Amino acid sequence: MFLHVGLGNPGSEHKLNRHNIGFMAIDHLLSFYKINDIYKNKFNGHYYKLSQNNRSIFFLKPQTFMNQSGSCVSSLIKFFSIKPSSVIVWHDEIDLDKGKIKVKFGGGHGGHNGIRDIIKHIGENFLRVRIGVGRPDNNIDPSKWVLSSFHKNDFDGWVNDLLSIMASEVELLHLNNSIDFMNKVSILRNKLSIEIK
Numbered sequence: 001m002f003l004h005v006g007l008g009n010p011g012s013e014h015k016l017n018r019h020n021i022g023f024m025a026i027d028h029l030l031s032f033y034k035i036n037d038i039y040k041n042k043f044n045g046h047y048y049k050l051s052q053n054n055r056s057i058f059f060l061k062p063q064t065f066m067n068q069s070g071s072c073v074s075s076l077i078k079f080f081s082i083k084p085s086s087v088i089v090w091h092d093e094i095d096l097d098k099g100k101i102k103v104k105f106g107g108g109h110g111g112h113n114g115i116r117d118i119i120k121h122i123g124e125n126f127l128r129v130r131i132g133v134g135r136p137d138n139n140i141d142p143s144k145w146v147l148s149s150f151h152k153n154d155f156d157g158w159v160n161d162l163l164s165i166m167a168s169e170v171e172l173l174h175l176n177n178s179i180d181f182m183n184k185v186s187i188l189r190n191k192l193s194i195e196i197k
Contacts, residue, residue, distance in 0.1 A: 001082050002059040002174055004029055005073055007114040009147075010063045013182060016149040018092055018133040019066060022114075025090035025131065025163050026059050032167035035059070043075040044135040057080070067113040070121030077122065087126040088173055089118060095140055096132025099158040101166070104128050116141040127173065129166070161192055 005021075006026035014020055030048060039046035044064045044147035052058040058080065062072035064066055077087065085105075091114055096102060105127050109116035115128060165188045172181040 001086055003060060003077060003082050005060045006090045007066055007069055011063050017147050018150060020148040021092045021131050022090040025060050026058045026061055028163040029059055029148045029170060043072050045072040068117055069114045070117035073118050074121035084122045084126050088125060090129045092133045092146060093130035094133055094135050096130060098132055098173040099162055100132035100136040101182060103182055144146045165189060
């Protein structure tokens with residue numbers, strides 16, 4: 001079993017925020033796996049379940065707001081007996097340039113409050129997919145930056161393309177091939193950029 005958790009804040013006013021790129025990643029995963037079912041509203045979150053090839057994959061969007069994501073994740077994995085090491089969390093990262101990604105197992109929270117709260121509830125031994133949103137220009141406060149929406153040219157230029165490519169290669173994460181996942185995503189992104197030019 002695997003659980004994919006996308007971090008974000010509930011509510012239409014946050015839908016396009018940089019902080020919500022984890023929710024957007026889950027949407028692309030649902031599209032990749034052709035999951036059209038309505039979500040189940042439980043554990044203070046919206047979750048979906050895919051049963052395929054004698055395995056189960058869960059997809060979760062906590063509805064507790066970012067800083068309290070851990071209780072939702074903890075409740076779901078306890079109910080379905082999912083190991084923390086089978087949890088994959090997708091989230092924004094201001095310390096990575098826009099469109100860059102990094103996959104990491106375990107470690108600290110790096111100042112990300114959603115990750116901090118998940119560690120508090122289930123420990124640090126889970127996989128994180130960090131999606132770069134870049135640091136703000138013009139001395140904008142980082143908290144305001146992540147809680148503001150992507151520009152249209154970000155969506156048109158890299159956000160949707162990157163999330164679609166990552167979703168298409170997600171099985172590599174299920175095989176513990178994080179390095180192959182990052183390399184493949186990078187190759188496909190570069191190829192797409194060349195084709196766009």
